[in-house]
Amino acid sequence: MRRWSYTALAWVLALTLCAPSVALAATQAQLKARLDQLNKQSAAAGERYSKAYWALDETDVKLARTNRRIKSTRKALSAARKLLNEHANAIYRRDELDLLVFLVGSSTFEELVTRADYLGRIGKSDAKVISRVENLSTRLLAQRDELKAQRVGRAKDAKHLRAERDRLQGRLKSTAAEYRRIRAQLDAQRAGGRLPAGVRAVAGPNGMVFPVAGSHYYSDTWGASRSGGRRRHQGTDIMAQRGTPVVAVLSGRIRASNNGLGGKCLWVTADNGWSFYYAHLDRQIVKSGRVRAGQVIGTVGSTGNAQGGSPHLHFQIHPGGGAPVNPYPYLTAME
Template sequence: MAVAALALLLPAQAATAARDPLAEAEARVTAARRAANEAAQDYEEAQTRYWVLQDDIEQTRAAIGQIESSAAGLRSLAQQRAVEAYTDSGLEIDALVDGDDVLDARRRNELLERVNEDGDNAVARLGALTEDLRVQEANLNNQIAEQEQLVEQLKQREADLRDAVAAAERAEAELRERLERERKAREYQERLRRARAAAAASSSGRGSAGGAGQIIATGNWVCPVQGGASFGDSWGAPRSGGRRHQGVDMMASTGTPLVAVVSGSIQLRTGGLGGNAIWLSGSDGNTYYYAHLDDFAGGARSVSAGEKIGTVGNTGNARGGASHLHFEIHPGGGRAINPYPTVRANC
């Protein structure tokens, strides 16, 4: 499915591809990332709409409860006023309940009907309003069910496009490796030709970088997700419990490596909304929060920028949803700011 999605991401460029296959591969990666990011944004917006509907239905149910309570109060008040009015008329209370006299019964009924008429009308109006609200509640339930289906569809679409990004990146990496092997082979043949022509052995050794251990990326500020990731700007979007989204959700496959964005020290946390989480106190004076990790890579310690600290998952309140990293930036260790522009510039 990822290959099929990739085929639709780029217009036909046969002439360009024939001249520069690497440029075509890079363009496919760029198009795949753009489509995946758009899918991630659609997924975030669908989730936001789902929580808005949940709030609406809770408010509707609360309104129904208040109206039903008001109607019950009106009925009780109407009965009480009937008794008081009857008492003020000079009749005995026993006659109101047990009177056998026909005139007394007729008088009692007229008085009760007159006193209760306004209350009954008010109760009827409240009943009609309650019915309208129940229709609204049923409509909201239908919308929530439809929104749940849409969220699942967008979740699958985002996963398919993320697979397409990974496939495009693998194809680009394989092409780069092949082109690099071919380049090195041409260079070797050229050096050999010159050496034979000059009848002198001349070679320049080239060292290769050793294993980097857990350092899997370099730079002053490193993208926290080291693999195919897609994300949109969902800062401030509604979340369960009346919360607002305080980070960026970076969609990636379970197990995708997570690294320290800057050097500093990390503390590990488990449980709560974030599930497996990490607080990184950066050497740049800022604090960074990673949530919903599948697993940690090592324990609390000092880390270098680009050092692996965990893997992408869906723990905490993300359980059952799409695997992703919830990432926050707290300048100076204070309140969170929208991390999307920073992530966009570095990932």
């Protein structure tokens, strides 16, 4: 009887010790599910913004194409008018007497016919030049009308984009406070109760820290056409409010750079040799030296060619410091 009591007591103690771990796991799952719900609330607005952004991009490509055609037409028209002027000046300089002398001066009938045919050909050549000038002028007017219509369309697209941008930012703002609160709880539990000093966020299931520490939206746009097919998207755009903290994905060394495309950028070269590229930042908080995983290194912005659009982080992953790979599956495993 006493032996049975000891056995029962041992089972009770074992279940008691295991209970916190089970509860903790359930709590983390619940917190993660709530974060996913908050991010999904921004998804519809994010998708509408993306459609509006690329509609405007397509319009810009059409505008650029039309401008190139107008430039080519103007060049051809200028050359045709120059040739026509040269012919007109030549005709003006030779009067009817000159033409008569030219014809009468023929020594034989065959030569007379030849000279008359020559003058006829000059007339036909002038007629072709005149026709070309008329055709090019008509084409130029049509292209200018097309350009005018495209500019009106672009203004509408730009207005629609601004509306969708503001709607997306409003949605992200509405979930920001709750997102921070729940994320802080989740990070504290993942860190065992307390975050290390100087760290804003902790690693997710794949051992990497999600690069944006705040409410956000992103989708898989790897390889998507950009600028009318002139380039391909080699990263993931993570939409967030301007000023949202950006953190180091892994520990390593950091360096800052600036360029017209990415604006204010940061490169983190992790201790494992992988490189991470952060672009369109509003601020570069850490520009050199070592950084820890989860340390704040900058803030989300819209610098570079993202000016006027919704603030976001353009994020790239370069395994082993080589060519970029699709960040999307890595990002989903970081959350």
